[in-house]
Amino acid sequence: MNVLKKIASAVAAVAVLAGISVPVGAADSTLKLLTEEVDSEFGSLPVDGLLCVLNENEFIDEFVSIPQSALKKWRSGGNLDMTDVEVGGKVNWDNLLGTNDNSLLLNVDSDGNIEKYYAIDYNGKDKIDIVRSSSEWMNYMNGWVVSNSSSGNLFSLKCENPETGKTYTEKIPFDGTYAWNFYMSGKYIAGTVYTTKTYPDPALDGKYNKYDIVVKGMKSNGKFETLYTDSVNFFDPTRGENFFQISTMTAPYGWVNHVFLEDSAEWVTIITDSKYYVEKVYGKNAVATLVDNYGETVGYQLIKLTEKGSELKGDLYKDMYTLDGKLYCVKTFDDKLGFINTNGKLLATFDDVSEFDGKYAPVVKNGKAYLVDKAMKCVSEKISATYVNTLGEGLYYVENGSKKYLMTYASDSATTTTPATTKPSTNGKDISRLEFYKLANEEYTGGKICPDPSIYDGNYLLEEKTDYTLSYKNNTALGTGTVIVKGCGKYSGTKTLKFNIVLKKPAFSAKKNGNSKAALSWKKVTGAAGYEIYYAAGNGSFKKLASVSSSTFSKSVSRLDIKNNSYKFRIRAFATASNGKKVYSSWSKTVKIG
Known part of the structure; x- marks a missing residue:
């Protein structure tokens, strides 16, 4: 891929990739932004360097890897190298989604209902292996496949470790009213919540039931331990990324959240006047959802978890999310986007924001995207953009209208600058x-x-x-x-x-057709007089394969040895400029097969 090179401002020249502008003569105190145009939207997965390429419906089309080593090379003036990540095993690519859990993929139907689960292992570089797939509920955490096992009226928790061959199955002694299994992290690998007895509550004249409930956790040695018991009139269990909670109501008391922090294996009790559900836990801070009596979301608020229970911090927001648990992206009820700190204080608002991962976060203000530090100061050049998203530390996805880019910065050693907020005084x-x-x-x-x-x-x-x-x-x-x-x-x-x-960079794809052929295809580029196709075998250099006319959008390549060798293909468009010289588009993405 072509990449924006770092050039000293003293020479007053900046190389620019198609579509995003970078300032000429910018002060040395700002970070230089580098961009690479891409064909599709990129999304992040909770694994360093592993990204998903999304289609127009925001489902996964393919996986690529940009590890920190590749990012460092790009930031130091080299090319941006993305590695295609192969998926080993059978997977249905229709409506494929990633999850907050780095070990699971999902297929969903048109209504968002889960149709299939895939437990995956990623080798950290170029391959994802399908460990297990199932149309029934399943999860995969720290090498353990957690699933339900049922036979007749019997309900069980099943934990399997494919690598060691260990399998633990625990029968759930519930009374037939409720039983629910879930995976866990930290000290326990899985858990279950169930009712042991359901009966009319005499304290409420028998008009409402009372439920005796039990929560248990399974360790990696198969030991099953009781974590919580209670007798309640209402309960609602949910699980987050690193916690489990059971929300209860018991007359004459109100709504109580019992939150089990999985990393520390401790319980925190949250008592509020309204119905809050914990969504995410970050140390001693949590993002909570306020719901009304019909279960509809009212808003999101920050809750501080303390030894005495909990404390609501700051205001209620339309949305709230974070990566580092220190600065939180929020959306106000008048649709402004900004950041709050752990005390709930609103620090600044912008037209668009994304999370901090490391020292900086991307924002958009007045049609310009730039990076801010944790003091909300602008620390980079500004580029034209309408949307930003953090993909990882130092890597961002940017949109400017219909154009899409990956973005980073050339150096993080510069000092920060504070944007002026008032127009300077001028006189001609x-x-x-x-x-x-x-x-x-x-x-x-x-x-x-x-x-x-x-x-x-x-x-x-x-x-x-x-x-x-x-x-x-x-x-x-x-x-x-x-x-x-x-x-x-x-x-x-x-x-x-x-x-x-x-000329626009061609959108290009290549697929193998048996062990000796490859099918290449691309989309029309407006103004192109034709297309040049290049290939490379194994680790060899690229060679010209063919030059085709402007009306050709596919080519079949034969006499390949895909079974024993790999091949890389790329394409570019060409035309004649107004000065009579032959001009080329940027290279398409490189596609590897075999």
């Missing part, structure tokens, strides 16, 4: 002396292309028609276009900017 300031974001490459469409440059006076972003006007030349054909910026209002003078109109 020459606009040509201000800081301009270099215009990105624009994809050829056949119509007029009118990019809007970002112009900064300090940290103030100038506004079109208020501070400047735009006109264009040569902005239709492949080649070099021109933007003329003319100051107005409190700005004077003109500035001429150049931008490239380029």
Whole structure:
């Protein structure tokens, strides 16, 4: 893949990938942003470096790996190398989802109901193995497959370790009213909650039932231990990423959450005036959901877990999520996005935000994406964007309209800068002396292309028609276009900017057809005169395979030895620019088979 190179600001030149702009002459105190255009949306999985490529319906199409070593190479000026991750074993790719658990994949139907479970092992580099699949409930944690086992009226908890061959099955002595199994982390590998007795509550004149309930946990040696017992009028068990909770109501008392923290194997009791369910636990902090009497979500709030119980912190929000458990992304009820700290204090709001993973988080403000530190200070250059998502430490997914990118930063040694919030005082300031974001490459469409440059006076972003006007030349054909910026209002003078109109990178796929053939296909690129196809065998260098016309969108390759060798394929479009020279698109993604 082509990659944005780190260039010293002293030479006043910045290399730019198609679609995202980076400032010329930016101060040395800001991080340089690097971007790589991609064909599809990327999502993260809770495994370092393992990413999923999503289709238009946001289901998984494929897996790729970008480990920290590859990210470090990209950030130091090399190319971004993504490794295709092979899935070993049979899997249905229709409506495939990942989970918060790094050891499980799911197939769902059109209504979101789970149809199949896949227990997986990832080797940390280039392969996912399907350990087990089932249409019945199953989970896979720390090498243990946890499932239900039933025969007639008997209900059991079953734990299997495929690597060691150990299997433990525990019959659940419930009274026929309720039994539910779940997987666990930490000291226990699985758990169950069940009723031992259901009867009319005499304290309520027999109008309501009372339930004697038991919670048990199974250790890795097969030992089954009682964790909790109670007699209640209502109970609702749920499990989160590293905790189990059972919410109860018992007359004359109100709503109580009993939360079992799996890492420390301790219980915390949460008593509130309203019905809260714990969603996530991060040390002594928890994200909780407030529900109404009909079970509908009202909002989310931060709860601090203490030795005496719990304490609600800050305000109620429309949404709340975090990765590090220290700074939380929130959505206010007037749809502003921002961050709160562990005391519930709202620190700042933006147009879009994503989580902190490490020192920085991506945000969007006024159509520009940039990184902020934990003091909410801008620490990077700004690029045009409408959406951001954290994929891992130092790796982000960015959208700018229909264009999609992966993003990182070239160095994390720079000091931070604080954006100005007020417009600087000017008196006919020459606009040509201000800081301009270099215009990105624009994809050829056949119509007029009118990019809007970002112009900064300090940290103030100038506004079109208020501070400047735009006109264009040569902005239709492949080649070099021109933007003329003319100051107005409190700005004077003109500035001429150049931008490239380029062919779009082809969307490309390759699949094996038996052990000797490969089927290649790609989507039409507007303005292309044809396509060049390259291949490489094993670890060899790429060689030209064929050049095809603009009306050809597939090719079959034969006489391959896929059984004993691997092959890589890639493609690029070509055309003739307005100056008569032959021009090429960026290379498509490289697809490996065999």
